[in-house]
Amino acid sequence: MRAFFAIAHLTLRHALRSHIFQLLLLVLLLAVVFIPGTVGAGTASDFIRVTLLYSLSGVSLILALSSLWLGCYTMTHDVDSYQLHMITSKPVSRVTIWLAKWVGVNVINLLLLFLASAVIFVIIQYRFANSEFAPAEKEKIRNEVLVGRRSYLASKPDYEAQVRERTKQMIARLQSQGVKLELTPEVLDKMQKAARLEVVSGDSELKVGKVRAWVFENLPEKIEKPVFFRYRPYIDKVASEGQRVTRVQVLAGLPRAVNAGEQNQNIFNDDKSSYNVFYNALSAIPEQVQSGEFHEKVLRPEWNIVSPDNKIFVAVFNGDPKGGTQFYQPADGPKLLIEECGFFSNYMRAVTVIAIELLILSGLACAFGGCMSMPTAIFVVVSYLLFGSFAVFMTGLDYLSGTADHVGVFISKLILTVVIPLQAFEATGPVAGGELIEWSRIAYLGFHYFICRAVPIFIFGIWMYRKRELGLIIRK
Numbered sequence: 001m002r003a004f005f006a007i008a009h010l011t012l013r014h015a016l017r018s019h020i021f022q023l024l025l026l027v028l029l030l031a032v033v034f035i036p037g038t039v040g041a042g043t044a045s046d047f048i049r050v051t052l053l054y055s056l057s058g059v060s061l062i063l064a065l066s067s068l069w070l071g072c073y074t075m076t077h078d079v080d081s082y083q084l085h086m087i088t089s090k091p092v093s094r095v096t097i098w099l100a101k102w103v104g105v106n107v108i109n110l111l112l113l114f115l116a117s118a119v120i121f122v123i124i125q126y127r128f129a130n131s132e133f134a135p136a137e138k139e140k141i142r143n144e145v146l147v148g149r150r151s152y153l154a155s156k157p158d159y160e161a162q163v164r165e166r167t168k169q170m171i172a173r174l175q176s177q178g179v180k181l182e183l184t185p186e187v188l189d190k191m192q193k194a195a196r197l198e199v200v201s202g203d204s205e206l207k208v209g210k211v212r213a214w215v216f217e218n219l220p221e222k223i224e225k226p227v228f229f230r231y232r233p234y235i236d237k238v239a240s241e242g243q244r245v246t247r248v249q250v251l252a253g254l255p256r257a258v259n260a261g262e263q264n265q266n267i268f269n270d271d272k273s274s275y276n277v278f279y280n281a282l283s284a285i286p287e288q289v290q291s292g293e294f295h296e297k298v299l300r301p302e303w304n305i306v307s308p309d310n311k312i313f314v315a316v317f318n319g320d321p322k323g324g325t326q327f328y329q330p331a332d333g334p335k336l337l338i339e340e341c342g343f344f345s346n347y348m349r350a351v352t353v354i355a356i357e358l359l360i361l362s363g364l365a366c367a368f369g370g371c372m373s374m375p376t377a378i379f380v381v382v383s384y385l386l387f388g389s390f391a392v393f394m395t396g397l398d399y400l401s402g403t404a405d406h407v408g409v410f411i412s413k414l415i416l417t418v419v420i421p422l423q424a425f426e427a428t429g430p431v432a433g434g435e436l437i438e439w440s441r442i443a444y445l446g447f448h449y450f451i452c453r454a455v456p457i458f459i460f461g462i463w464m465y466r467k468r469e470l471g472l473i474i475r476k
Contacts, residue, residue, distance in 0.1 A: 003092045004100045011074050011104025024066045025112075031058030032116045049145050052124055053432035059116045060354050060428060063109050067358045068381060070105045071365020075465075076374040094466045098370060102458075105362045110355055117351045121344070143226065144296060148346030148436040149337035152312075154214035156330065159199055166195035204238075206318045206326045213253070213279075213315035216336050223306055223338060227299040229314050231334040234327040235291040243292035246320045250297045251279040252305055253313025277313050286319030291326070294433075296337075312336060340436045349437040350427035356445050357425040360454045367461025388421035420449050 016022075032055065075098075128141065170191055174181055181187065206212045235246045255275045282297055289295050299305050305312050314334070318326045328334065364384065368377040391412035424445060430437055 004096050004103075007092075007097055007100035008104035008107065011101050012108055014074060014077060016108075024062055024069070028059060028062045028066075028112065028116060031055055031062060032119050048124065048128060048141050049432045051127075052120070052145070053428055055120045055123075056117070056350070056431070057428040059113065059120070060357070063113055063116075063354070063358055064361055066112075067105065067109050067361040068365050068378065070109070071102070071362040072369035072374050072377045072381070074101050074105060075366050075369030076372075076377065095462055098366060098462050098465050102363055102366045105366070106359055109358050109362065113351065113355060113358065117347075121347060143298075143339075143434075144228065145432070145434050146343040147339050147434045148341040148343065148349075148431075149228065149434050150340045150436045150438070151333075152216050152219060152336040152338070154216055154334055157203060159196070159203075162199045163192055163196045166199060167191050170195060204327050204329055206233075206316070206328065208318050208320050208323045208325065211251070211279075211315050211317050212328065213313060214334055216312045216314070217310065219306055219310045219312055219336070220338070221306070221310060223301045225301065225339045227301065227305065227312065228337040229297045229299060229334060230294055230337055231296075231316065231328065232294045232332040233289065233291050233316075234329070235320060236324045238327050238329060240292055243290070245288050246291045246324065246326065247286035247318075248289050248295075248326070249286040249317040249319055250282045251315040251317065252282060252299050252303065253277040253279050253315065254303060254305060255307035255311075255313070275307060277307070279313070279315055281317075286317060294332075299336075337435065346431055346434075346437055349439070349442060350431040352442055353425055353427040353437065353445060356442070356450055357422070360420060360450055363454055363458045363461075367457050367464075370461050370465035384419065385422055387415055388419040389423060391415040391419060391421065418453065420453050424449065 124146075128138070128146070131138075133141070167188070171181065171183070229250060231248075231250075233246060233248055235243060255277050258274050258276060299312070299314070307313070314336075316328075320326065361381075364381050365377065368380045372380065427437055429435075
């Protein structure tokens with residue numbers, strides 16, 4: 001163990017002497033100290049949310065680059081400078097050397113992560129406590145940002161069943177018009193492509209003057225805290241540019257027993273499916289909202305909004321004054337948010353997710369840096385991560401145009417069985433939006449990505465590091 005700690009200590013010293021690492025430290029200092037003081041936003045809640053998002057995202061990105069650089073640098077520097085030749089002449093195994101270097105890289109990165117996270121947390125709390133926000137704005141920040149809320153997505157329809165039914169209708173309509181069809185695989189694929197486009201686009205659009213309802217299932221039986229309905233409408237087109245102010249009216253579905261009577265009592269019999277849902281508007285008229293941005297409405301628990309079978313019903317009315325069509329993307333939700341824990345607990349969960357990401361990145365860098373040159377190792381690690389990112393993008397498509405897309409999705413799913421996507425470690429967005437980071441998600445990341453996927457690569461890298469012939473390495 002003496003040799004292990006000595007190598008880890010030397011790794012720390014070499015890291016601190018690296019000019020690239022010193023530059024990353026300077027950028028990290030800017031992200032921690034200056035970003036929270038320079039970010040501006042419209043409302044008080046937006047100010048706290050954007051400050052938290054930008055500063056924590058900057059720290060995560062900088063330390064990720066630091067882990068990648070230091071992992072490759074420490075493994076290749078000793079080889080290029082012939083220091084490893086002298087170390088291996090001692091009674092120290094290369095497994096010990098590899099593990100000590102990996103630990104040394106992680107010690108400095110994790111220490112910086114927790115220090116930077118602590119500074120950001122203190123700055124956020126200080127500015128919130130000493131700000132001149134109105135009491136209503138502060139209460140909104142506590143309920144929407146400085147909190148950990150569990151999210152529940154609305155039930156999604158069976159798109160494939162609707163595509164099959166729509167395709168049958170198209171065939172029947174064409175045949176009734178006397179059109180002779182040769183139902184070859186190419187023709188069926190083209191018809192299914194058109195049907196799928198109609199189904200997906202029709203499910204996301206809401207015409208002016210119409211109402212769209214969502215059903216949220218598997219909710220807690222007893223909800224004693226406010227429920228927040230989060231939604232994001234687009235107007236006329238799904239794009240970040242060209243959005244304008246529109247009008248939306250949110251309606252809460254109130255489940256009432258069939259025999260409720262004039263008192264409208266929320267008393268149900270043993271048949272949990274025997275109830276009616278009455279929609280009540282949360283505002284007298286459609287409210288002005290900025291399209292392309294997230295908005296939230298509060299559903300009070302005293303309204304008895306949870307049905308006997310643990311469902312909540314919410315609807316929106318398109319009251320756009322210019323007659324525009326609103327779009328609600330499935331990727332944006334809508335979703336329900338219910339408080340589960342405080343901000344500190346949720347914040348530390350986000351920091352834990354970032355720490356797992358850094359452990360994996362440094363291990364990948366050390367694994368490939370131990371058997372390759374530094375530029376090649378960086379290229380391989382970045383390519384590995386990009387493969388995972390592209391695979392996640394393909395598997396997340398809501399609309400598949402044809403056979404090529406289906407094949408691409410199948411290949412992407414195969415890639416994701418062995419590749420680690422960086423999107424899985426996104427934690428700054430949820431914590432800035434007050435969404436709960438589940439312990440089950442952290443356990444999933446630790447087991448499936450770190451143990452099942454990263455550790456085998458670490459072992460392969462150690463094996464290649466042991467087999468590397470140092471006598472063949474000659475630097476001029």
